Amino acid sequence: MNSSAPVLTDGPPQSGPGSAAARPGLLGRLGVWSVQHFKTVLVGWLVVVAALGAFAPQVTTALSGAGWQANGSDSVKVRALAQDHFAGNASSALQIVVHADRPVTDPAVQQVITRAEATAGADPRVSVVIPPQPGATVSQDGRTAILLAGAKANPDEMVRAADDLKGPLAALSGNGVQVNATGASVLWSDFNTANHDAMMKSEIMSWPVTLAILVLAFGSLVAAGLPLLLTMAGLAASAGSLVLISHLFPVSIWAMNFAMMFALALGIDYALFLVMRFRGARTGRHRGTAEAVGETMDTAGKAVLLSGATVLVSLSAVMLVPSPAFRSMAGGIMLAVLFVLAATLTLLPAVLGRLGHRVDALALPWVRTGEQRSPRFAAWGERLWKHPLRYGALALVALLALAAPVIGLRTAMPSITVIPTTDSARAGYTTVQQAFGPGAPGTLQVLTPTSQAARSAATVAATPGIAGVMPTQAAADGSGWSMIQAVPTVDPSNPQLGTTVHTLRAELPHDTLVGGAAVENLDLQHLLTQKTPLVIGVVMGLGFLLLLIALRAPLISALGTAASLLSTGAAFGVARLIFQDGHGAGLLGFHPQGFLDGWAPVFFFAMIFAIAMDYTVFLLASAKEHYERTGDPKEAMVGAMAHSGRVIFAAAAVMVAVFFTFSLSGPLPPKEMGVVLGVAVLLDAALVRLVLLPVLLRLTGHAAWHTPAWLDRILPKIPFSHG
Structure with missing residues (x-):
């Protein structure tokens, strides 16, 4: 497949001074329109941000603090x-x-x-x-x-x-x-x-590092400010939207915390990709500003749109877990992604069009403004092309070695130890245990039809793992229910409690229900364990489908999707060593619970996959663009590394810096999130996207981009090249 094929162009070349340019595609026309209607776009966004942002200050009080439950349990x-x-x-x-x-x-x-x-x-x-x-x-x-x-x-x-x-x-x-x-x-x-206080503290700590990396990555102070523009617009709009949505149904406060992280991360990614391409489009062919914006949107803009769609699809799979907290967290992130994506495709090109060459204002002394192709990453691509097995094998062995510990990974809902000892809940919890026994904070509530209350009470009292049973209480309203409260022999976080609850549910009469706060955690953990394979399968399946539609290349789409499992597995392997086995616990300042928090596999997998596919899209979209122009697999791989390697490296550096600051937070959950996501991004960028995936492009050659005839007839034709 080469650039002469009619399906790969956006239209016939236009004549004119210096124009090897093709007629802009849909996104290119959107970019040019945004440039030509700068005031309209700017005013539109100001109205959106002002209208929704007016509700944003209410976000910490309007959003809910509960919702960690298995609906229907x-x-x-x-x-x-x-x-x-x-x-x-x-x-x-x-x-x-x-x-x-x-x-x-x-x-x-x-x-x-x-x-x-x-x-x-x-x-x-x-x-x-x-x-x-x-x-x-x-x-x-x-x-x-x-x-x-x-x-x-x-x-x-x-x-x-x-x-x-x-x-x-x-x-x-x-x-x-x-x-x-x-x-x-x-x-x-x-x-x-x-956790909210810790996350706010971590985000404040990460800002100086983030800004420093942004200035180094963009090479100028003006360009470095563009991601902040997208982030602020996306955050203000999404925060206000969450407040409005909370009037319809509960939204977890964690939705806003994660939305902030993703808005910043994706705002940086998308701005990097578009600004780098815009500089090259302006300088490389001496084009006018509007035309450069059109080319940028037709190429990098398509990659950004595909990336955003992949992130949204990955997070939508979390909706399969019937838990309000999980669904609202995923929904909050998706809202932030939608607003950042919309700002990237409209507000950013409008601002780039207005800035023109001033995007490089206040440039660092050593930066060559307008340079789009990185000589260093081009050289690295050449080295990978010459020695694919050497570097590919090393990366694969490293990832598999780090992923090996995941085999013994255990998960459970967090114990009382995740909150500070001085907090009210933990102080009261400790006092209750000392006065009434270790299982008293996890008292079980058994609801049974009153006609079977005596039999149920005897069964509960005879069940191993029950320390004591309180007198049966009949409902005063004549509903026919009676409550039996039983104190277990073990702490609510002890795995033996699960065995006790399972035994009770198996032996108690029909229509008898076992509950209580500790049992709600057990039911949620069971639900998460049950849904994890489904969520992973759906995330990967939809991710592959999106790549296939965009790239029209089943082999590299499958390999790119599967490669995400390696960095994810390695991140969870490291998490098992740290948080389950306690290696490095002293350095990070926590006491291991002996397990990883139960929401990590489902939620963190979706987040990691979304971020990993973000980089995959940037790399493969750039590779496809070069392949469409030249038909040369080597130029596709080396060119993709030269044009997108620096973007992937810089974006990953920002995210790793942000995530690792969370590992310094006091409570355990932010530490887990920081380490798991930070390690995943680090490994994915360094070993998968900048080593293993290019090696796979090298080894598969032309086959990577082959489209079977039957598939060619049903897939849409989405070119990534421009002119």
């Missing part, structure tokens, strides 16, 4: 039934732990308990406050008591109630009395606060 049904029929005694209820250096019957302690009861009872989201019950919620030594503030609102509102109440309740402490709010809602409140 027995445990979620138990929570809903308990809230409706048992005065809000659900997993989302707040537990107020009062611990004293003397018996809680002391008048001074009783006064504190009364004030705590009044404080919680005044909140409209609390149904009723149940005072401490001797023999159940008063410890054997008489010095610890638990008040239960029933849930009158949904789990998201109960997390907000925890936000509002944990401070005033803690303020009641003093004179030998300690008051702490705990329970699942308070845990999520503390968890979200700790």
Whole structure:
């Protein structure tokens, strides 16, 4: 296939001074229109950003803090039934732990308990406050008591109630009395606060490094500011959109955190690719600014559009997991990607058209402005072409060695240790364990038809792993349900609890449901384990399909998609060594849980694949462009390295710097995210996209770009060359 084939051109060449240029394609015409209507584009974006950005300041209060659940599971049904029929005694209820250096019957302690009861009872989201019950919620030594503030609102509102109440309740402490709010809602409140603060701190730490890399990558201060333009536009618009969407259904606060990361990462990637191509288009053929923008959009613009589509497709697969937190996080990132992509395809070309040669203003002294082809990466491409097996084998062996530990990877939902020891939920959790036993914070709730309550209670009491059973409580509203609360013998994060719950569900009478906060985590973990193969399969399948449609080359599309598994596997192999086995835990400042957090395989895989395919698209789109022009596999590979290698290297450097700053954060989840994503991007860029994939292009030669006749008839014809 060469550039003379009619299906590979955008139209007949135009005559005119210096014009070997072809008529612009659809994206090229969009770019030229944006240049010619600069004021319209600018005003349009200002209106969008101002209208949606007006809601952005509400994002931290409007978004939800809960949603980590498996919709449709027995445990979620138990929570809903308990809230409706048992005065809000659900997993989302707040537990107020009062611990004293003397018996809680002391008048001074009783006064504190009364004030705590009044404080919680005044909140409209609390149904009723149940005072401490001797023999159940008063410890054997008489010095610890638990008040239960029933849930009158949904789990998201109960997390907000925890936000509002944990401070005033803690303020009641003093004179030998300690008051702490705990329970699942308070845990999520503390968890979200700790992680949000850590992520904000990490992002602030990463900005100086990011800016330095941007200036080095773009070579001028003016050009380095363009990614920030895209990022700010995308962030303001997506943040405001999330606030508006939150009025329709709950959106996790984590959606905004991840949206910020992706908006910055993709804003940098896309701006790098387009600005580099624009410089070359202006300088290489001495074209006018508008014409250079048209060429840029017809070539690099198509790669950016394909990249954005691939990112969106990868993240959409997370929607297959029926968990509100996961779906809203994926949705938040997708919104940010859509806005950044729209800004890249309209606002950026308009600004480039207005800047023209001034895009290189304030250039670094040693930078050759307008240079599009990197001599260093061209030389590296030549070396890979001469010695493909040597470098390809080394890269493959390194990736497989790092991926090997993934075989023994264990996952589970995070334990209480992921939040600081001084936080309310953990302080209360520790007090409850010391006073009532290790399994007390993970009390199980068994809902059974009242007609079978006696049999169910006997089964629960006889089940191994149960330390004690509280008296059966029949629903006061006559609904026919009875609740049995059972205290396990082990901590909620202990894997043995899963065995106990499985045994109960197998042996209890029909229509009996087992729930509680700890069981909700187990059900979510089971759901994630069950859905992981499906999500991975769908992500890879859709990613391959998009590459196939764009490149019309099944072999290299398949190889490019499969190569993403190597960097992903290696990243999780490293994560197992660090977070499960504890290697380097002292250096990073954490205590290993003995497993990786349960959401990592599904969510991180989708994120890693999206980023990896971003680089794959840049490299292969550039290679296809060169192959269309020359029909030479060597020029396709070496030319792609010369034109896109520097972009991939610089974009990866920014992302690695950003992600690794998260590994310095206090809480464990941001550390896991930083290490897994940072290692994945580093390995993917350094070993897969800049070594292994070019080697595969070298070894497959013309076959890499071959399109079978039957496939040629059904696939759209999308050229990447221009003129």
